[in-house]
Amino acid sequence: MTAKMTKPRVLETRMTRQVAPTPERIDAVNRLLKQATKRTHWAARQGDAWKLHGALGELQSRAVSRRITSSPMVTSLDKAVDSLARLTIGEEQLSNGDLRIQSARLLRRAAVDQSRLAPRVGSIALLLSDSLLNSPGVEASNEKREALRLGLNLLMDSFVGEEREKKLYRALMNAGWEVTATFDHGEFADLLAQIER
């Protein structure tokens, strides 16, 4: 019975440490843990410690290793980081409008996915996405690439401190990235009308 209680917990810890814990992955882990529990109950009913040990080992090696550890899912953050890295290679890439838009979309998606698990990383992704979208006409320069690289480094860190977040704001604004969007009268016409009343 001890094995039944401890093994699944070990599995969970290993899985969440090895790969980014997205909601999909957590669901997958939970399903596997449920199966592990059933299998362990069955093995325990047989009364054979070796069978119990074998059931857990088999599940761990076949299901967990094959489905998650050996073939890790590429998260939206991984995709966003990859796209942003390509954007910062050179001025040619940064001048590519399509690549900018694609990076901005991937960063936004990553921000949404990270919002619960790592909200500060999510905020950084959203700030970078906003900067790319708010500055469609700005010309590529080394300073602009350096500012994005700073953001890239933050996205790859597990914890983003307040001072580093401020540093990114400064770097983006100093480089000429627009961190906020302009006000659009048409978009907010109904709310402006509320003020008039």
Add this chain to the structure above:
Amino acid sequence: MTRHYLDTTALLERFTGDATARGEVIGRLEGSEHATSTHVLREWIRLVEGTCAEVLNSMAEGEDDLGEIFARLSQGWGRETGQRLRVLSMLARGKREVSAIELRLRAQQIIRSGSREMFGHYLDEIRDGCECGLARLTVETERGRMVLVDKCKRTDQICRQDQFIAERIEEWRAASKGLVEHGTRDSDKNMGKLGLAIAEDPPKGKGKNCYGRTGDISISCECGQDETLLTTDRSFEAIVRERGISVTRFKGTSSP
């Protein structure tokens, strides 16, 4: 290059204004450094961080429609309502439809770091003649709600606004007189009359009379003779008539 002294409206236009107003500010400020005061910082915090805090509180209570959130932001803010709408637009990245997650992430980030970084972007000096206590406060979390203290009482010992006025009594009187004699709106004339009354008894200039009624007079008192006050607010055109400083008023994002 002209050294500017920035009013709250100029800074707001830079980060929340429409393309025209934003272009005006950028064209004047880019490439050099400028000054402002903690009276401006206090107003900026109330408008930007205060709005973010109210948005987060609304969302915590289940509101996720921008219209509903704005209806709540509009309550009791008079002429600030238009400015609050622009801050809300900034949080929504200029879109009427926005996901609650994005709105929350931006509001949290602006409170945490963005607000002060935007405020200080063009500045090399924030004058603090009154040692304003409200300008030193940040949004705090209390029992799950975001709280910003943006009001004080005349009896609170968190500033030296009375001494600030006494030390600049000539500038204060001139600014108040300018409002009374050249103000084009009743609200400006009333501000001038109150300013003249406060000049006779500076401790009366603390509390609501400071943060709510004579902010523009206080702001103007720290503008240097060699600087140009940059604003969208017409009250400053009346203030500087008697103060002998220059002002540039540009057309801000139009709001009702």
